[in-house]
Amino acid sequence: MAQFDWVDFYKAFAKALLHYKGNRSALIQTIKKVYAEIEINLPTLERDNQIVDIDPFTVFGLFNKSKLKESNRVKIITAFARELAVDAAVPTSFDAVPVLNNQNATFYYWIGDRGPDDVDHLWDLFESALEYAKTPSDDKRQMDSKYFDLAINLKGNGNSKITMGLYWIAPDVFLNLDSRNTWYIYESGKLPSDVVDSLPRIEQKISADKYFEIAERLQSYLQSERSALKDFKELSFEAWTYSEQINQEERAAKVQSQRDDKGSALADEDVDTVHYWIYSPGDSAYKWDEFYKHGIMAIGWGEIGDLRVFASKEDMKKKMKETYDSSRPYTNVALATWQFANEMKPGDIVFAKKGMHQIIGRGIVKSDYIFDDSVEDEFKNIRQVDWTDKGEWPHPGQAVMKTLTDITAYTDYVEQLNDLFETEDDIDETEDDDSKFPVYTKADFLYGKEDGRDRVYMSEEDYDTLVGLVRNKKNAILQGAPGVGKTFIAKRLAYSMMGKKNPNRVMLVQFHQSYSYEDFIEGFRPVSSGGFEIKKGAFYNFCKKAQYDPEHEYFFIIDEINRGNLSKIFGELFMLIENDKRGNELHLLYSDEKFFVPKNVYIIGMMNTADRRLAMLDYALRRRFAFFDMKPGFDTEGFFEYRKKLANKKFDKLITTVENLNKVISTDDSLGEGFCIGHSYFCNLDHVSDKTLSDIVEYELIPMLKEYWFDEPPKVQEWTNNLRSAVK
Template sequence: MCKILFINNCQLYFIIYISLPTLEKDNEIIDIDPFTVFGLFNKSSMKEINRKSIIKYIADEFNINAKIPTSFNSIPVLNNQNATFYNFIGYRNDSDIDDLWELFSSALDYSKNPTQANRDKVSKFFDRVINQKGNGNSKITMGLYWISPDTFLNLDSRNTWYIYEAGKIPDNIVSILPKVEEKISANKYFDIMKKISEYLKSSASNLKNFKELSFEAWRYSEEINHKEKSKKVQSQRDDKGSGLADEDVDTIHYWIYTPGEGARKWDEFYEKGIMGIGWEKIGDLNQYSTKEEMKKAMKEKINPNGSFMNDALATWQFVYEMKKGDIIFVKKGRTQIIGRGVVVSDYYFDTTLDSEFPNLRNVKWTHKGEWEHPGQAITKTLTDITPFTNYVEKLEALFSEDNDGEIFKEQEIEYPIYDRNKFLEEVYMDEEDYDTLLELVRNKKNVILQGPPGVGKTYAAKRLAYSMMGVKDQTRIMMVQFHQSYSYEDFIEGFRPSITDGGFEIKKGSFYNFCKKAADDIENEYFFIIDEINRGNISKIFGELFMLIENDKRGNSLQLLYSNEKFFVPKNIYIIGMMNTADRSLAFIDYALRRRFAFFEIKPGFKSKGFSIYTKQLNNKKLNSLIECVERLNNVIADDETLGEGFLIGHSYFCNIDEVNDKVLSNIVEYELIPLIKEYWFDEPSKVKEWADYLRSAIK
């Protein structure tokens, strides 16, 4: 014990160059307990290398011959702001540190000889120290687990969540466990340990002891955190060009990648079926929640003066944005492509497989060889090139045949099933309207969904396509958005700058490429979705294709404007456009457009069966009152000669609400509905005030 008294911030810092928490007022340590000593190297902010340094120092001081730990995964850690098990002088009782020592020694005795007498002694001091100011159930059970993990169960927040809430422990076991309060009694603690231990030893459990449970709680919580981060990132990466991908329908992304400087790791990675990036000095990348954290770690551990902006982006994308099914193009230098593959695993950290490149993903490499790069590649290690569609097409064209001259076939993907019932469950539309819409699309092949804002036109369009295909196959849907600058060159073909010789070349547009794709798969249906179709110059965008999209002209060909190529629109393509009827700037619609499209009115779905089920599940009186008020407002809007049904307020203002509260409802009223009616009745302020008051009153 006397040697421990010499450990203070100043003295130990000069030995191992690591700052430690304040252990006493003014660092004048008079006494210390053993749990706090363990806490010196078990804190949430501590880097692994520093943990090892402190442990080594303590081992040397006490001539401990046990090996220094190499991994700390799943070891529970203290909050940095509460790093001692005792209060400082003036705030603690005289016996507080002695009681911690008594708990420590009695717990060790109990771990060696679990008699009732030893248990009683542990219980006595457990109840004392857990009620000291600053201590609690999580902290004290964590300390006991540190000193004897085979005997004592750690009940920190992660383990408690895993046991009681994660759904991994059977309900019949959880239901008989005592509740975990902030300061649990020793009797309850021993009861929980007994019941969990019995379960772990039974045939019903895959885990056999407290250590395995603690590790699995850590692993599973990290997996959940990773998925949550990935979801957040996925929502940022999906765009309209990919068809507004759902959570269960990932859009394939394309990456260009260099396996080490000069591609020196390529042969090894190809042989092992992996791809890796370095940054071994900053450890497991899962520990970082943001790109900023990754960049900060790079500065701290590699170079404090480095920018690391692109490096942090690449590591973040490698962990959280890259997905299984994404395509990898392997480059060497800026002029050579040497391989292609498909990602087949999530990110993982493994220093045993490659200590220099421990951040890994498994890849099914489909090609290896040498191909001339179309242009010059960028120098970054990893880049998402998905937005550069022409570039991706040129790279894919290099691999139309494999090394033996046979066409390479991708692994078939199973897509989630989607049918009529699923559509009606998700899209708030009557069954009769759905059947009518389906018939229109089948017969006309070109349909425009028109309606006021907030009725879910875009949402319905994609799900209509899914329901017709029977599966959520993202690869057979493409979405674009028209605007005043959108042109024939974007849609069909046109001259664009060449990346190879600095001149110009004919590049194919989105609709042209989609038609070619559909023509090669004539047995399946394809859907081209156009958002804001009335915002573009339709005649200019479609050009000579205006005739070819008609139902009875499908399959006929015309010569294209730039390439003199014969082109046709295949019969298995359906075009679905969306049009906002409340946009005052778009009163005129091209008559040629009207003749070639059927127009289907999407109405507010407040009365639909699906919306009724949705609001019943939310079960909120204020929400129901607000919806009733909006329905009355819609009646007034419909009867207004200057507005009409094309300006009704849609149901989507109330969709995707996870939890209804006053703040959520107030935000809908103040920042969505009232600004909308101000625009509608910009010249009738008294009417705006009247209905603003009605809307606000509905949620009081």
């Protein structure tokens, strides 16, 4: 595969396209014919797609757009080559080809918004650029500059689109100044500072004179001995590659930050799900056969020693600079080695790659990090891996160049990689292996950790009642006002019933006014190539997972269950969720597939009873769920112990005031027990300050009272005074 074999085709395509400058109606018919033949929907090129004119750069953009599948890209190009009699081979690689944003993929505005000569100016730029690229001269450059300035100042155009279009048709002459290239040239620090300082600054719409000056100075540098890159194509490819690495690193850092800083409300702070990694076993995978044979994966940088001695990525980076080359940044390397030693876990899935276009294996991490100083080469950093698959598979798109990348956050990408393999049994077994997850019992639910944290303020009697309702009915709703601990309890209840904190057998979704059957079960969704396909929803996928694991219990948790249109969301499954209907099959609405809700699936909903804006549940749904009232836990044994531990008189006085307030709320005809103030507002305080208590009163409790008694200002004022007095 030639890396830049697209260049010859693009040049030949431009030459063939130029013949249509005076016959654009024929070109429009050819475009429509191409899309009809390959059975892909024609992108929107005009209002209501009533196309009356088109420019050559927009035609190029048809197969140079973001989110266009490579298979469809090749289909479009192949069809155009046939219709336009292009005398060049269809490309096999699109490295260094910049692409348009899908939402801004025409070089002209639509009829009514564009000038009468806009499309003509684009054709003139196209023709003059080809002439200049063929035989550069001052007069041809002046002509090209004239049309460059006209085209770039058209509405909707700018530096990125115009220079991208020129680069497509003559990449050895014209420099692409899209956002990645501009960042790489001016901000990345990869080019010598004296070269960068000599370049004109980029304006919003650069003039032709400045554009040619930038291009010529960069070309002079690239052709010198100082540069490892030799032309604009290599520059563009390196800019894309390096910027992608930086973007991946920043995204990974954000994901990791969120992964490390888990909140305790959803009960997952001490468990970690399976992570997915893409990995290169040496440059061009030259160590692959050796690693596969020995059941390991390894990364280099062994000269800096055992990676566990470093306290941070910054320490690793510093050591690398001292050991190897102080002029290199080592940012990506330090991230990869840190993750390999500290973040990768047994049970994680690793995809081995060769270069950027080939997957060669998949495995399951089996050991913690190992440093083996006896290894003769630099690959002393090791983990044992059960390599379950070995072969050659085409990589979907283009892989990043880093040695090791955490790709867990990119669920579509992970799904594409998993789809390359015939079976996912090994992954399923890994995810559902309860032995690696913490034990979680009834006692853990009721009493929390040794320090009293993570405690649920519920009596043992209420817990037994709730568990009984869930097991017998299969479907239960925790209802109550905000602050009674519904969200805090939901996952902990599931874990206590499972006996393990296995998040792979629990799913949490939140209903809202726009949530639909298509989100929940299945529905038609648009695809990037055009048209629609059936996409399965959250509940469907969860039930299928439970169906193939009947020995374990699965819990589907729905937050704000009464915010959605439940009859619409559940559809024909309304009947199948009943306990005595589990296992019965019905035909689904879109796919006509037979589907059932497994008996080992439990549904736990959470319902806010204090929001007047929410509709009440209809009877059909109400009789399918058991309803458990969540009440404030101020009088539980756990909360008494919590108050005793805090030992703060103002806190005690505030709690007493709130308990008295709850008595008034519960007897109010317009409110009732479902509006009582919950204990969660006062939990998880390590120490109590006057400001903490005052903030709870002023910014949480008083606003709620104003909403409760919006038509009784005197009552609001009375209890506002009572609460404020409690914390003075």
